[in-house]
Amino acid sequence: MNGAQHILETFHHHNIQTVFGYPGGCIMPLYDALVDDVNVEHVLCRHEQGCALAADGYARASGKLGVCIATSGPGATNLITGVANAHRDSTPMLVITGQVPSSLIGTDAFQETDVLGMTLGIVKHSYLVESADELPVILDEAIELAQSGRPGPVWIDIPKDVLLAETAAAPIGRSILREAVCPDLASAIAMLRTARKPLLYSGGGISLAHAEESFHEFAENSGLPAVVTLKGIGNPGKHSTHNLGMLGMHGSRAANRAVDECDLLLVIGARLDDRATGKLEGFAPNARLIHIDADAAEMNKLLSAELAIRGDLNAILKELTRTLREAPLEISEWRRQCQTWRTTGGFQAADNEEPLAPITGPAFIRQLSRIAPDDTTIACDVGQHQMWIAQHYQFDHPRHHLTSGGLGTMGFGLPAAIGAQFARPDSTVLNVTGDGSFMMNAQEMATIRRYNLPVKLIIMDNQCLGMVRQQQELFYNNRESQINLDDNPDFVAMARAFDIPALKIERTDQVRRGIETILAYHGPMLLHVAIARDENVWPIVKPGGSNKEMIDETRRNTADKKEKVA
Template sequence: MNGAQHILDAFHRHSIDTVFGYPGGCIMPLYDALVDDVVVEHVLCRHEQGCALAADGYARASGKTGVCIATSGPGATNLITGVANAHRDSIPMLVITGQVPSGLIGTDAFQETDVLGMTLGIVKHSYLVTDADEIPDVMEEAIQLANSGRPGPVWIDVPKDVLLQQVTASADQTTRPSAAHCPDLTQAIQMLRDARRPLLYSGGGVSLAHCEQPFRRFATTSAMPAVVTLKGIGNAGKHNPDNLGMLGMHGSLAANRAVDECDLLLVVGARLDDRATGKLDEFAPNARMIHIDADSAELNKLRPADVCLRGPLDQILEGLTRAIESHPLAIDDWRKQCRQWRTTGGFSAADNEEPLSAITGPAFTRQLSRIAPDDAVIACDVGQHQMWVAQHYEFDHPRHHLTSGGLGTMGFGLPAAIGAQFANRNSTVINVTGDGSFMMNAQELATIRRYRLPLKIIVLDNQCLGMVRQQQELFYDNRESQIDLDDNPDFVAMARAFDIPALHIERTDQIRRGIETILAFDGPMLLHVAIAREENVWPIVKPGSGNREMIDESQQTTRKTREQVA
């Protein structure tokens, strides 16, 4: 077999049966090998960025390795944003690109770019394969690296002539033994027993480690009040009465208050991101901290922990669970206090009952949460709609919530939803997007049509870049700059041009009918939802401020009234 065929052989060995790509000159030998392959399904997206983001969504929804393929030069550079997105959110991904023939590297040949140099900071590891006999071992090592420890993207750049060379070597299929061992839990257990106001703070590391069940057993056994990061939404399930929701810039008042008043913070698979912590020296000021993470680089990175636990998350959680089962925590008063805060400071506002009133983002999202099936996968883009989903949609599993956390990539949602639909062929997959984000990868409507995907698309349209406009209103003296999108196309007509039926709604009494219609339709469908331009996400913390300085809608209304009087 030649180098290209050995790449497909590695896919077969690792049960990789779905890849996302776009062909071109230097990757053509791999596409030629795909002609005869009956195992691997290649999904042709309409832009290389769409390929990378679809592979990302596939990996998030399935827990498997996402794979994207492109040619050299602009094909490779178009992948970069999607690969960076996967890197920031620790998504296992294999990236394969063609490169100009070996003899032309370094000569500024047609469609040559230094892929390894450009991508150094956005991958776990990268390879430039110089001999076809390297391919079997490189493929084995790359797939293991992408999934081991803290997952992430691994990039393999292969010159065209190497793809065509015959391979005489075979792969070393020895599984590298894990060096991870469960650390000593004695001090952490004692800290939990001594605490009177402990708080469980979890992030995306729970699902990345496939530890949803051990985490839920620990959460139930400990009965600790809990908060989650954006990527940790769904960790506790939708029926946990001690879950206070998301913390941080757009977190609930209950979650941020609990962090402010806890005396022990147990951090599980989270990196203390600035959007979650706010001003770091004001974050959890009264708390000692236990930090559990697979990546030693995250421990003590932003805030020193009293105890750091690096090792297999399932073993650590099971050890803590057993200790608490034999000696329950004495936190009844704290639990009651946090449940009271959840009642008064959560995201349970009543929906607008006026049938002819304009649609609000929170009211729409709550109805979507009630109507959609429990196993529906929601892929968001970035902006106000993303925060409304995080606040108001009740997720039963973290893999049901696909969102660009670390990088905040507009245009993520549609291709990610495509990837999720290939990962879950019979599940309901919904892309919730804004008018700004939707236009960034709208070409992938053609991918939906090509593969007849039953994907549902909901565009919340306020004809502006809503999150930017909101921050300009609140923090830049309402000086609006380059946020108007009032020249948007007719999204209903646009969808229909791709043979995707579409509906438009603009009143509260149309919400239920609109949602039920698209969910019941046997095939892809788009729902265009008009919302008010001036609608904001509440609450909000000014960037760089402490989370205790949350601004809610009533405070902003009072401020505006005072300014008008003055």
């Protein structure tokens, strides 16, 4: 077989059944091989960025490897944002691109780009294949590397002549290495037992380690009050009574206050991101820190941990659960205090009462959360709607919440929802987006129609870049600059042009019917939700500020009144 055929044979060997791609000159041998292969489902997206983001969404929703394919030059460069997104959120991904023939590399040939040089900082590893004989080893190593340890994207750039060259080697098919390392946890247990106000802090590393069940069992049995990062939403489950919600820049007042007052912070599978911690000098000022993670590079990167433990999160969580089940922590007073904060300092948003009133973002999301099935997967974009989902939607599992955390990629949601629908074909998948984000990859509606995917699209339209407008209002003296989107297209007509049914709602009394209508429809459907332009996300921490200095609408209005009086 030739190199291209060998790639498909390797896919079969590793049970890779779905790939996302876009053909072109230098990758054409692989597409020619696909003609004769009925075991690999190739999904043709309408832009290479859509391919990468769809592969990302597929991986996040399934826990499997995402695969994207493109040609050289602009095909490869169009993948870069999606691959960077996967790298920042540690999504396991295999990226395969064609390259100009080996003899032309370095000559500025048609559609030649230095892929390895351009992608150095956004991949876990990358390869330029120099001969067909080394392709089998590289493929197998790349597939293993992308999924083992801390996952991430691995990029293989393959010259066209290598794809056409014959190779007799067979796929190796090594199993993915997952360390079952459980260090001595005696010191961690001792610190937990001496703490009077211990707090559990979890992030996206829980699902990356496939440790969702182990974490859920630990969280319930330990009884620790808990906070989550944006990527950790869903870790405790929607019915947890100990969860104080998301912390950080747009976190709940309860979560940020608990962090501020705890005397021990148990961080598991989180990297202490700046959007979560705020100003480091003011973060958890009274707390000793235990940091448990699969990646040693995260230890002591931003905050020094008194105890840093690297190992397999499943093994560690199971051992912690066993120990604390035998002798529970005595922190009843702290639990009561956190419950009080949870009641009074959670995400507060009144449901709309007036039928003819305009639709508000938080109330809409709360209604959606009540109506949608428990196993619904939501892929959102970046902006105000992203934070409203994080604050007000009740997720029962972290793989149900797909969001661009580290890179903050507008345009992520629609292709990610496509990937998620391929990963979970029998589940309800929603893309909840803003009008700005939607236009970034709107062409992927053609992909939805092509495969008749039952993805539901919800556009929360305030005719502006809402999060930018909010920061300009609060921190730039309300000097608006280049945020108006009042020339948006008619989104209902736009969807119908792609043969996707659509409807628009503008009033509170239309919300329930609108949500129920799209959820009941058996195919794809779009719901255009008009919301107020000046609606903000509350609470908020000023960029560079401390989390304990959160601003909410009441405090902001009070400060405005005092300023006017002065």
